[in-house]
Amino acid sequence: MKISQIKELVDSIIKHDELSIKGLEWILSNLSRQELKVFMRLLSKEIKNSSVTASFAGELNDVNKRKITAMFPNKKILFKRDDENISGGVRFEYGDFVLDYSVSGIVKRILNDIRESL
Secondary structure, three states, X not given: OXXXXXXXXXXXHHHHOOOOHHHHHHHHHHOOHHHHHHHHHHHHHHHHHHEEEEEEOOOOOHHHHHXXXXXXXXXXXXXXXXXXXXXXXXXXXXXXEEEEXXXXXXXXXXXXXXXXXX
16 A cells, blocks of 8 residues: 555544544554555544643533634644643643643742753
């Protein structure tokens, strides 16, 4: 299978936001090991680029969820409660970018600024 065909397959999965068991069985039966590696790499990249992970501590109300959804139009938002690493605020990850508006992230930036100015 050509890379362009594998890319079309990945695009179709992302567009429909699902992969059926039958589709998965077809992929596993018809793609070589090398093609599966290409497929997995492309699928992982597309999922990463088409979604945003919003990590937060505690509970997030519907108003804030709608605000976050409005910040990232045309992206699938994955809300992830992470009480261990985030004491307050929210941290966004999308593509290769991270926006850290958590309390711990702000404290880290302040400490880095102080270290750099010494």
